[in-house]
Amino acid sequence: MFAEGLETMLGGEPDFEVCGLARNAADTLKQVPEVEPNVLLLDINLPDKSGLDVCKQLRAEQPDVKILALSMHNDESYISAMLNLGAQGYVLKNTGRTELCAAIRALAEGRTYFSQEVTDTMMQSLMRERKGGTAKEPPKISRREREVLKLIMDECTTQEIAAQLFLSEKTVESHRAALLAKLGARNTAGLVKAALHWKILED
Amino acid sequence: MLIWAQPGFEDRLSFEQIQTLLADGISNRDPGKQALGWYKWAIYREQETLNRDSAFQYLARSVDLFLLAGDTTAYHRARAELAIRLPERGMAEDAIEMQQEALDYFRRTQNRRLETLVLAQMAQVYQLQGDTARASALKKAFRDKGLMLQDTFLLITVFLDDVARLQNERNYRDAISLAFRVLELARQSKRHEYGTLAEYQIGYLNKLARDNYMALRFFKRAEASISAAYDPLRRDIYRQLSAVYTELDSLRPALYYATRHIELGDTLLSRDRIATSHRLAAQYGEKERSRQLDELKARQEELELSKRQQRDFFYAILLFFGAIILALFFMVRDYRHRLATNRVIAEQNEKINQQTIRQLEANFRIESMQSMLEGQELERKRIATDLHDSLGGLLAATKIRLENLSGKVPELSRNEEFSKVKDLLNDTIAETRQISRNLQPGSLHQFGLMKAVRDLIVRVRGDGVPTIDFQHFGEFEGIDHTVALNCYRIVQELLQNSIKHAKATEILVQLTRTENELALLVEDNGLGYDPDTVTKGMGTDNLSQRVQFIRGDISIQSAKGQGTSTMVTVPLDSRPPAPGTQVQALSPTS
Structure with a gap:
């Protein structure tokens, strides 16, 4: 029709x-x-x-x-x-x-x-979208991830982070995995390096 | 007499209330409650579907259960109601006999109210047999006694009956004033559902009397006062509102109510279907669980018995070989050791059994939830496809034709009324597309979770206010469709919460897929709330059900004034719960 x-x-x-x-x-x-x-x-x-x-x-x-x-x-x-x-x-x-x-x-x-x-x-x-992988500007870090990242930089273990933020260890692990993915890092050292490179915790 | 004091028996119960009553009765093995539930269900279904056969079966079940519960008064009342459906089965004599028994019983127990009510029911039986003289005599007796007793429920029944009679005689003025009395009575006795019915009736009578403004007023009042979300009466109210607005030439509200009416019609049907499958799943699960529980109990008893026998045996040996204890010392010690091991094993077995019971219960909950969610999605998909394909196609074709017409008749395009029609049609097309898209995310099936979520966000952005950041990491193809669909709904719900309830201006949506896990994060800068106080709300309840269904975890951080951050993680290595065979048969997953 x-x-x-x-x-x-x-x-x-x-x-x-x-x-x-x-x-x-x-x-x-x-x-x-x-x-x-x-x-x-x-x-x-x-x-x-x-x-x-x-x-x-x-x-x-x-x-x-x-x-x-x-x-x-x-x-x-x-x-x-x-x-x-x-x-x-x-x-x-x-x-x-x-x-x-x-x-x-x-x-x-x-x-x-x-x-x-x-x-x-x-x-x-x-507008305002970002994929994983190589990016020219720092990815947006969520409030929770920022807190987790800060404690990782302070050399806290997953257990300690979970206790401090009142989260389950599993949730902390998921945040960590998301941080690794978005900062393109393979391990904690890479995470710290990327965080310093992008000056994520400074603003 | 007690049962009459309970709220419910003479109230117009809503669909949800009846379902709750039935579920309560079945799970608590309370025959009285079940009986009342089936009674109400029979009347409700009959009014909605006009199917007297199934009503007859439900009523018969209700009678049996009332007998089982030992509630003679309720038993006779249900039988008198059942009797009304006997003449059409060629059992008119039984009908009158049953009602006579009820009448005698109520006379004997001096229950004047029910005695009077039975008169009305007998009148119906005679009416069905064509014995109008007897019927009207009984009706008159019912009326006189009802008025004399000054009992609210009886009065309402009498008046509603008279309203129907006056409406048939086209005496709308008297019918309206009588309906006002029902309204008054309902208000005094706080039976709001009858109040709504009376308001609807007044509106309807006014409509028949061609006073559309009054009709509109009362339909609006009925709309405002009706409390049940799903009720055939609500659907009728919408239909009448749409009709009255059409009469008054207010096409926009007419279209609005017509849409609501259609939506609700579908919702009522699908709710019914979902409820039925849900109930069947529940019954099946109940049976299966009790069988497994029995088995476990038997196994536990066996274990207990063997433990006792072993202990007795041990003492016998101890007495018999008392003299040579020393010689047998090592042997006995060895035996003791074995006993202790046995006890540990028994304890462990018990623990495992209890765990199995808990697991069974959890599985059962997930299964019934699954059939409900699947039914819901299936229905949504059907309605969305109908809307999109048939209605959408027709509307688009209509628009094209209209354009052609204005090309052929140039003066039409200068006509104000014509351009209004075109605007209205454009709105209708946009609205149809919106409804269909909300019901079923078309792009999900075609392009996967990430793109569907992106479409959702683009749409929300198009609506205005909040700034939404969207980030995704990893591959989102090849995710099980059920998991993807539920994840989509979860994001949709979280976004809606952030915008509608939290009034957020900035939102971050993030999808992360790692090797064996999918993480959804929605974070906003909105009002926030105290999670402890709100966890039982409708929205979050629905949310946690979905999360539980796909075996995920939800973690909510929020505080007043500090925004909300919600993360849902879903394991991807395990498929969604395998449905029980019964459930599978009920809900085709293709």
Whole structure:
């Protein structure tokens, strides 16, 4: 029903031609090589297979077709997954006529397009995040970890730390493991070294 | 007479209250409580599902249990109620005989109230048989006696009956004033649940009388006064509110209440299903546990016996060989030594047995919790998929069509009403997406725990206030789905606590995966609380259940004004508890 509505909508645009309409992934994969569209509007949520898989397969087999992802999901994980799989645009299903047409034209001209809400979501996800491993700035240390780290630097044993902070030894061990992971250290010595290097306990 | 003094028998009990009553009765092996529970359950289910067959079976069980409990008054009352469901089974004569017995018993014991109530029940049986003359005579007798006795419950029953009659005759004015009397009576006797019923009734009658403003007022009052969270009446109130708002052309609140109505409908059904599976799991667990307990007890007794026999044997030998004690000194010492060893072994066995009992109890708790949580997730997933796929698809299609329409008819896009409809539709689409996402994190299954948590945080950030830092260390793929889902819910709950309750402005969320452990940390700079005083709250209770379920540990540090730091660690080497066969059959995990 949604696809038919789209067909009517896009059929009204003078510079567009709706050259195919598929209801599921299998149909899409069959039709695309036959009609070779400039732009494919691809729903992520297909009845038989994920749109993600369709995107991946088409990218490999039909590299010239521009893919505009249409989705109900305004989630960063879906957006970046589609981009990584080679989609050139991503718009939400409730996008209006004007914006949708602009998106299709942009893709046809070889540009990329993301609707405003999608861009906002991407912006939000870029902020204040950190992965483990090599980093140029010190990771954020939680209050508890800071206390544990301080006592480790004071040469306290796990038992002593647990007693001082009213924690179980197991919890202290978990904090220690998290500290090792985020400071990229292998043992207590490495932990102390990293703590001094980043001047973690000084502010 | 005692049972009538207990609160409950003549109150409209909520779903939760009935469940508690039943669970209490079953676990304490109290037939009286169980009987009352089944009685209430029968009436409740019948009102909700209109299924008289199952009501009949529950009532029959209730009658048996009342007899077992030796409560003759309750026994006759339940039988009189059961009798109402006999004529449709072709047992009309038995029905009247049963009710007559009850009537005689109440007369003999001079219980005027129940005698009067039975008259009303007999009237129903005659009515069902088509003997209208007798039925109305009995009804009149019931009315007269009820009014004479000035008993609140009887009066409420009489008046509600009259309200229904007047409503059928379309005499709304008198019906409303009578419903007001019920409201008054309910207030005086502090039977609030009847008060809510009366308010709903007044609203409904006003709606029938086409006075939508009054109807709205009373439905609103009923909404404010209803206390049970899950109650068919609550659902009816929402439905009526939605209808009245629609009549009044207030579409926004109408949509709101329609949504609540649909939500609650689903919740009621799923709660039922969960409760049933929970109960079955409990019954099964109970049986299994008592069997194992019996076995352990038998083994302990055997041990005890052999210990006693050994001791007797020892003394006999001691007497018999008294003269040659010296010669046998080493032998005896050796024997003593063996005895001591036996005792140590026996003590150890006992300790192990007790440990096994505790372990069994813990497993049983986890199993029933598992079936509940799994049922909940399954239901959430179903509703989310329904909302997302069918409703979401339809709404998106509607929007496209609307756009097409405005393209074809240009003057429409200048029409104010038309653009309002478009705004409303946009809100509806956004709302639907929000509800579906809260119910089931779609990205969890597709992309794993870390990305799902990141989506969650991005969403919360989009809502505004707090600054949220997110850190993750290690690989999060390949984690068991149940563990991942529960971890996601735990983070969701902790975030919500930090924002809603603690009013935090800065939050740190951290996921750490080491070789055999997953650690979740949520730390905020919010109000904080004294963990000792709040641990029993709803939110934290739910939280600790989830943590226990995935065999994790939770550690909360908080103090007033100093923020909260919560860490949950989950071992990854052991899979979640293997469910018992019965439980598995009830909750498909695929």
